[in-house]
Amino acid sequence: MVPLTLAEHGALAQARLPAVIWDFFEGAAGSEWTARANADAWRRHLLRPRVLVDVSAPDCGTELFGARLAAPYGVAPMAYHGLAHPDAECATARAAAAAGALLVVSIFAGRTLEEIAAAAPGGTRWLQLYWLRDREALAALVARAEAADYRALVLTVDAPKVGRRLRDLRNAFALPPGMTAANLAARLTSGAAHAEPGRSGIEEHSRQQFDPAVTWADLAWLRRRTTLPLLLKGVLTAEDAKLAVDHGADGLVVSNHGGRQLDGTPPAADALAEVVDAVPADLPVLVDGGLRHGADLARAVALGARAALVGRPVLWGLAHGGADGARAVLDLLREELLDTLVLAGRPALADLDRGALASRSPYI
Numbered sequence: 043m044v045p046l047t048l049a050e051h052g053a054l055a056q057a058r059l060p061a062v063i064w065d066f067f068e069g070a071a072g073s074e075w076t077a078r079a080n081a082d083a084w085r086r087h088l089l090r091p092r093v094l095v096d097v098s099a100p101d102c103g104t105e106l107f108g109a110r111l112a113a114p115y116g117v118a119p120m121a122y123h124g125l126a127h128p129d130a131e132c133a134t135a136r137a138a139a140a141a142g143a144l145l146v147v148s149i150f151a152g153r154t155l156e157e158i159a160a161a162a163p164g165g166t167r168w169l170q171l172y173w174l175r176d177r178e179a180l181a182a183l184v185a186r187a188e189a190a191d192y193r194a195l196v197l198t199v200d201a202p203k204v205g206r207r208l209r210d211l212r213n214a215f216a217l218p219p220g221m222t223a224a225n226l227a228a229r230l231t232s233g234a235a236h237a238e239p240g241r242s243g244i245e246e247h248s249r250q251q252f253d254p255a256v257t258w259a260d261l262a263w264l265r266r267r268t269t270l271p272l273l274l275k276g277v278l279t280a281e282d283a284k285l286a287v288d289h290g291a292d293g294l295v296v297s298n299h300g301g302r303q304l305d306g307t308p309p310a311a312d313a314l315a316e317v318v319d320a321v322p323a324d325l326p327v328l329v330d331g332g333l334r335h336g337a338d339l340a341r342a343v344a345l346g347a348r349a350a351l352v353g354r355p356v357l358w359g360l361a362h363g364g365a366d367g368a369r370a371v372l373d374l375l376r377e378e379l380l381d382t383l384v385l386a387g388r389p390a391l392a393d394l395d396r397g398a399l400a401s402r403s404p405y406i
């Protein structure tokens with residue numbers, strides 16, 4: 043069966059993956075309310091099509107920090123792609139480059155930054171960081187990212203620790219043997235390899251290694267270590283968006299971490315406009331969380347996002363089809379987006395403004 047929707051890719055992945063790994067991918071914090079709300083919120087924005095517009099040459103290409111993308115999309119940073127497929131991040135890198143998508147590599151990637159870069163030389167890559175207690179490890183990663191032609195840094199700021207994910211607690215989820223974070227010393231990641239009953243190795247590991255005391259004042263330390271653009275991921279309020287700009291952020295990723303951190307936050311689709319309206323018009327704002335259709339990418343752009351990141355669906359494709367599967371997910375999103383542009387009478391991304399949406403329909 044050729045999957046015709048992202049959900050069908052998900053079904054194929056679920057059939058292939060051990061249940062505890064599926065749960066780690068799919069799971070979220072608390073009652074998983076925010077995770078469910080993410081996907082629902084995009085669909086509450088109805089599309090307002092215009093007619094009798096020349097849509098013979100739709101174009102969804104865009105430019106972000108000087109790099110060309112075939113669509114306003116990228117792969118969200120996700121730890122340990124090797125849990126989905128043995129080719130791990132190297133396969134995802136090939137898929138993203140072939141699809142013309144940005145790849146945001148997680149600090150907890152299972153392949154080295156250099157291996158990932160070599161797997162897809164033409165691709166656009168950024169590196170995501172968590173603020174570890176070990177600042178020297180962070181400084182070393184920044185230098186390596188620059189040397190390996192990563193084009194931006196994304197500091198994830200919604201995780202003083204990993205959230206309380208009940209599926210992982212029930213499964214006593216820990217990384218399987220051989221699964222390590224290839225870019226960090228073993229002592230910085232070994233904590234994720236064991237879990238007592240009722241505990242999560244991922245959560246315990248974050249308590250050991252993430253620095254929960256970091257504040258806005260510390261950002262200057264990172265800022266002066268690099269000339270790369272620095273984005274903050276996990277901002278949901280106008281207040282924090284303004285502080286980010288004041289502290290030298292070059293961009294933002296509006297995100298609730300796919301509902302995996304604080305359950306009960308607004309869906310990313312709802313926080314997006316608040317953040318866009320709080321920052322200078324030329325500051326790139328990206329978004330992630332619950333995008334499951336090409337039309338959701340159109341909605342994100344209409345609400346002011348320069349691009350949207352896609353998380354779990356890429357792991358679904360990777361899990362059932364390796365690099366080809368991940369590429370199929372990204373290609374499908376792009377084709378659906380083009381279809382939306384044509385049928386909505388808005389053939390270019392610049393035609394997508396808030397007038398393209400009717401918000402908060404009471405009908406669904």
Ligand SMILES: Cc1cc2nc3c(=O)[nH]c(=O)nc-3n(C[C@H](O)[C@H](O)[C@H](O)COP(=O)(O)O)c2cc1C
Pocket residue numbers: 066067068080118119120121148149150170198275297298299300301302330331332333351352353354355
């Ligand atoms: C398995 C998994 C691992 C993740 N690991 C990271 C990570 O290392 N760093 C990070 O900033 N976000 C991480 N995230 C969050 C994603 O970047 C993204 O915010 C989230 O998945 C929302 O997108 P989605 O609804 O399309 O999955 C992870 C998400 C998943 C599902």
Ligand SMILES: O=C(O)C(=O)c1ccccc1
Pocket residue numbers: 121150204244248299302
């Ligand atoms: O960020 C996450 O969601 C996540 O699952 C994770 C995985 C490994 C280490 C830290 C966080």
